[in-house]
Amino acid sequence: MRYLFYTILSLLLMLAGWTASPPVLTLYQVPFVEHAPVLDGKLDDACWQSVPQNTTLYKYNVMEPIPTPLKTTIQCCYDDKGLYLALRMFEKDMSKIRATITQRDDQSLWTDDCAEIYFDPNAMAIGFRKFMVNSIGTKSTLYRIDGANIDFSWSPDGWLAVPGKDANGWYMELFFPWSDLGRTPKDGDLWRFCLCRYSWSSSALATTSVGGSFTAPQYFGWLLFTRHPTADVNALAQQLGQRVPSDWLLPVQANVIRKLDPKVDITTMSAILTEQRQKVQGQLDEYRVLVSTDTEGVKNSNSLQVQLTAVTIDTTDAVIFQQSVRALGAISQQIENTSYTLQVKKLIREMTQ
Numbered sequence: 001m002r003y004l005f006y007t008i009l010s011l012l013l014m015l016a017g018w019t020a021s022p023p024v025l026t027l028y029q030v031p032f033v034e035h036a037p038v039l040d041g042k043l044d045d046a047c048w049q050s051v052p053q054n055t056t057l058y059k060y061n062v063m064e065p066i067p068t069p070l071k072t073t074i075q076c077c078y079d080d081k082g083l084y085l086a087l088r089m090f091e092k093d094m095s096k097i098r099a100t101i102t103q104r105d106d107q108s109l110w111t112d113d114c115a116e117i118y119f120d121p122n123a124m125a126i127g128f129r130k131f132m133v134n135s136i137g138t139k140s141t142l143y144r145i146d147g148a149n150i151d152f153s154w155s156p157d158g159w160l161a162v163p164g165k166d167a168n169g170w171y172m173e174l175f176f177p178w179s180d181l182g183r184t185p186k187d188g189d190l191w192r193f194c195l196c197r198y199s200w201s202s203s204a205l206a207t208t209s210v211g212g213s214f215t216a217p218q219y220f221g222w223l224l225f226t227r228h229p230t231a232d233v234n235a236l237a238q239q240l241g242q243r244v245p246s247d248w249l250l251p252v253q254a255n256v257i258r259k260l261d262p263k264v265d266i267t268t269m270s271a272i273l274t275e276q277r278q279k280v281q282g283q284l285d286e287y288r289v290l291v292s293t294d295t296e297g298v299k300n301s302n303s304l305q306v307q308l309t310a311v312t313i314d315t316t317d318a319v320i321f322q323q324s325v326r327a328l329g330a331i332s333q334q335i336e337n338t339s340y341t342l343q344v345k346k347l348i349r350e351m352t353q
Helices: 002-015 046-050 233-240 269-290 297-308 317-353
Strands: 027-031 072-078 082-090 114-120 126-132 139-146 149-151 160-166 169-177 190-199 204-207 220-224 248-252 255-260 263-267
Touching: 027 248, 082 114, 082 190, 114 169, 114 263, 126 160, 126 169, 160 233, 233 255, 233 263, 263 269, 269 297, 269 317, 297 317
Parallel strands: 027 072, 027 220
Antiparallel strands: 072 082, 082 169, 114 126, 114 190, 126 139, 139 149, 160 169, 190 204, 190 220, 248 255, 255 263
């Protein structure tokens, strides 16, 4: 039996050949502005006309890159005083907006239609400063020091949240002084960041980064403070390569900055997906040989081939890219699991005969 144990263990190691693709980063470039916006809830300042808009949010508490049906626009900028944030929360029926909490620092504010904003200036994915605001401007805060210590009494007075609304949605202009955030960034600094939106009127929740939430700061996205925002992938690769830890992918237009520590290179979405699909196809070809005499196995391999062929490879869309990466990983895992199960069953039969 000991021989059987070690044989199965060796087989497991052989079959664990697929390495999942690195996670895809969410990155917002936060430009420095000479003229700060006027906080009036209208979001019509000249400042906001020049600041990039971020519109991609994902379903909340789902570890898959599934876009949310909630239409949301986020803009960030900063100056010497602090950080400015503009939020547009579009809604189909404004009469259904839930806005019942009026008491400052009521921890049940999340039960209203609201936005939760998380800043991690240390970028350690351990602690964060959370700011929450509902559609009528009621505010709440907390300070997570680490996973075991949360200060619910933390209530800074400097930050401002000015609401606005019309028939299409509710809006918010926010200002966070550096004293409330605990640090003043320098040009090129990187913080971790996440925004979660609760829309009970639409029965939907959303997050700016896949998996990012109160309980999962390790999945927060990133803020890059810069006086010179750029779409130059070479410049971004130099800025981020050695400063964002672990392995990761960052889509920039049709390109992808890829870090496989310590190497950083630039490729395309299609090139990465083609490479990964070829690896999975190799796995599937080996699996076909393994099940060539098994009717159910052949049927399963044909099904897996259909799934593999259906994965979108030629794309320049960051969300579709993430979905394809995940799909290839899932197919690979199916092949690995099924192959392992078949091999183990075969060995057990041989060892017990």
